[in-house]
Amino acid sequence: MKKLTAIIVSLSMVLMFGLYGCGSSNKAEADKTAPEHFILTGEYSDNLINFTEISDDAEVVMWDAESEKFKESELSEETIVGNFTKLSEKDENGVAGKVEIVPYEDKADFWDEDAAWIEGAGIDSDPAVDDETGEKVFSAEYRIPMGERILSGFKLGDYSGTTDFANVNKINYWSDNDYYHATSNDTLTMLTGYKTYLQTTSWTCGLSSIASVLEWYGVRDGLNDLDLAALRGAKDGDQFARGTDLDEMVNVFHKLTDLGITGEWDIITSDDKDGAELLYDPEWIQNQLKEGHPIIVGWNSYGAHYQTIIGYDNMGTEDTLDDVLIIMDPYDTTDQDNDGYTIESYERLSSGLFTMDSEVSGTKFITAAPAEGWKYEQTIGDGINTDYDNAGVFTDDNKMSYGKTAEDIKKYYPDTEYLGDNGLAGAATGGYERSGDHNYSPYYKFFDFYNMESNDTLKILTHFKTLQQSTEWTCGATSAAMVMNWFNMSEGETDVSLAKHRQDGDTGATYLSGMEEIFTYMNEEHDQDWIWFTNKDLDDPEGEESYIGDYCLQAGTTEDWYGLIPYLLENDIPIMIGWDEWGGHWQVIVGYDDMGTPDATQDDVLILADAYDTTDHNQDGYVIESFERLVYGWYSSYDEDNMHNEFIVAFPKSQHEDVVKALDLN
Structure with missing residues (x-):
């Protein structure tokens, strides 16, 4: 759980998580200042260096290369700007009582800038990086060295790109x-x-x-x-x-x-x-x-x-x-x-x-x-070699039939543009669907997700059929149609006919409320018993650690902190998610692999049914996604009323009374 708090304010998510109070006024003043290690200084004014106030009586010393000692100095643009400063002896308000300066021209003599690893550099970080791993990972020929100032001074940041890997x-x-x-x-x-x-x-x-x-x-x-x-x-x-x-x-x-x-x-x-x-x-x-x-x-x-x-x-x-x-x-x-x-x-x-x-x-x-002096010639060779061990399954046996979708388009949305020879648009366009397939792709691994079965690390909905959306905007309705088909409750509805029964039938993005309207329609029109819950039913709908019952949306498969996603898949229930993929898109989670590391989620993989699966060199309707990249970047900017963690889980109540009870959905 510690990772959740760390990563929510992490990466460049600091850019966007203002709604969670990151960097807000209740943050300790000292935390707003520069770390107490040598950093290049770009500007100096009003007794302020790198967002750190300097005490009026601060001790100021500068490195003298000739004597190889720090000597008394003064604060000025000339001594500070363009040089390296270390601000230390901070009081409770973050005001520094000591300033150490190393001139820029002396840095190579003062620190080893090419140091790839230093013993103990990762021992105190979270997660910790042992010396054997650090030496191997950071000494690779393709790696830019962090240098001694990072490795012996700052060391490795908690949950950073240098520590948070599996x-x-x-x-x-x-x-x-x-x-x-x-x-x-x-x-x-x-x-x-x-x-x-x-x-x-x-x-x-x-x-x-x-x-x-x-x-x-x-x-x-x-x-x-x-x-x-x-x-x-x-x-x-x-x-x-x-x-x-x-x-x-x-x-x-x-x-x-x-x-x-x-x-x-x-x-x-x-x-x-x-x-x-x-x-x-x-x-x-x-x-x-x-x-x-x-x-x-x-x-x-x-x-x-x-x-x-x-x-x-x-x-x-x-x-x-x-x-x-x-x-x-x-x-x-x-x-x-x-x-x-x-x-x-x-x-x-x-x-x-x-x-x-x-x-x-x-x-x-x-x-x-x-602006001057740069000359470049490409290195021409073989490119990325074709992977002849990576053979794909390119049949459509795993796909739902389009049925009367073309008829529904003519009936409900006759002005639909870019129709293919099959009367469909979007990812289902005749002549376009599967035009991006590449067998033996060197970039995307191929799997037969339709026939894949669960094992010790993988939870998957075997024989979950996929469907490609028949317009540019029916990804939500298509996702709902796939879920209905999974439970054998489609009643001949298509993505287009379902779209007609949400948001007054308007074209455009389907909001969370529109997804709920679709299942309400199925209950009323076809006398079905769909029950559902959404992120709004979580104890903290837009939070960093959100629960329903005993299950956390952002958790994996740790025994004492179990995730909602693997729990639902274990009960044969898919999860429809809305997020900023494609600028706003609905997909269906149908699989989760914890890679045999239940205490770490960095390597965890989601398998999704994607209604617009045109880009991974096999338009079988399945894509993979990093679990962490979803849950720590789960934004639905298209839905102003519901911009974070957007999902809906719908299933027939009569088939899953145990889940209804466990999640207190009555």
């Missing part, structure tokens, strides 16, 4: 490609040799992404994510440990120039005039990569989070539904190998949302390139 010996659900050595070819544009940087705190994902960019251009000069945090500029009433908005990301690059650490930068962002449209242009992305320019993106992955696009594979097709992005992820803790690389569907990322300070926008991006 690697497994054999990768199961995720492909395990060597992206560091991967080369470009006729379909893949790749930044070969791009190194990864794992964030050393829970909130420095954007700054860690910048650190990786600086390393790529050869100008990082030993700086770490906390150094870059000090270059963002001040925010009135804010604190040092906080998430980073796009303007502050730009500030960091400008400050590096102002301090003479780097040259000038050519910067393009999504906030520029017409900039927001660039991410929707796959050719622009590929051209940026061909020029050697990584692209930092901010979107709701694990809550609001920054990652860096370092590769793009168009799979040799003109359409983008199958296109794959290779990502440098500073919080790469959930794909069972924390090498700092992950993949993402281009369409899902570009259609995603970014929630900051409760304001919702599309996916943000920034690309910064040296």
Whole structure:
């Protein structure tokens, strides 16, 4: 349970969790100040350094390289800005009584900037990292070294990208490609040799992404994510440990120039005039990569989070539904190998949302390139090798029949656009459905989820049939239709006919209230006995640790802290979830694998029935998702009345009286 509290204020979720009081006025003043270790200083004014007030009678000393001693000094822009400061001897209000200064030009002599690991660096972190693991993980050739200042000073942050991982010996659900050595070819544009940087705190994902960019251009000069945090500029009433908005990301690059650490930068962002449209242009992305320019993106992955696009594979097709992005992820803790690389569907990322300070926008991006002196030639080779051991099942035996869906579209929504030759639209469009399939995909592992059975680690609804939505907006109704089919209670209804009976039949997103209307309709029209509960029935509907009965929504399979999701699956009940996938989408949880590590959820995997399953190279209607990336980034921005933890669980009461009793649903 400790992880819940830590991670809710973690990553760049600090950007968005204002509704939970993160950084609010009741937080101890000392917590708002800079850590008591050496950090680069970007500005000094009004006796304030890195959000830390300095006492009027503070002791101030500066390192003198000639004598190899600290000598008495004074506070001024000349002595502070652009140098490293350690602020210590803080009182109960966080006011520092001592300032130690190390000049920038002396840093390489003062600390080992290339230190990959130091004995004991992870012993006090939560989770702890032993020396054997730390040496192995952080000495890899693809890893940017944290350096001695982090390892011996700050050490590793609790529940950060450097500690919160669970690697497994054999990768199961995720492909395990060597992206560091991967080369470009006729379909893949790749930044070969791009190194990864794992964030050393829970909130420095954007700054860690910048650190990786600086390393790529050869100008990082030993700086770490906390150094870059000090270059963002001040925010009135804010604190040092906080998430980073796009303007502050730009500030960091400008400050590096102002301090003479780097040259000038050519910067393009999504906030520029017409900039927001660039991410929707796959050719622009590929051209940026061909020029050697990584692209930092901010979107709701694990809550609001920054990652860096370092590769793009168009799979040799003109359409983008199958296109794959290779990502440098500073919080790469959930794909069972924390090498700092992950993949993402281009369409899902570009259609995603970014929630900051409760304001919702599309996916943000920034690309910064040296204004002068940068020359780049792609490394051309074989790309990512086809995985001939990864054979998929491409029949539709696991799918529900579309039945009279085409007739219902004509009857209820005759103005539906982009109909295929089967009279359907959306993911079910004839000629479009399964057009993104790729057997032997090197990016997505294939499984026969339809016939898969539960075992010691996996709980799955065997023979759960899937359905693709027949319009661009009926994902909610399609999810409901799949659940009805699971319980053999469909009564011939289609996603379209169900949609007609919620929200006055209007087109557009289905809200939680609309999902409830669908099951009310089934009870009244077909004399069924559906009973349901939603996140609003939890003891804390939008909280970080939410219960119904004895079961916690955010928990896994720990014996004395059992999760609601695995409990329901054990009772053969699927869970319909609404969240910001695809910019707003409903899916159905039909499986959960704890990977044999019940006390840790970093490696846990969800299997979902997805009504718009067009991007994972096998449109069988199933997708996989990290358990943690769902529960710690569970936003439904499309539903203003219900923006967090949105779900509905519906089942026939007569078939599950024991669940009704256990959850007190009467």
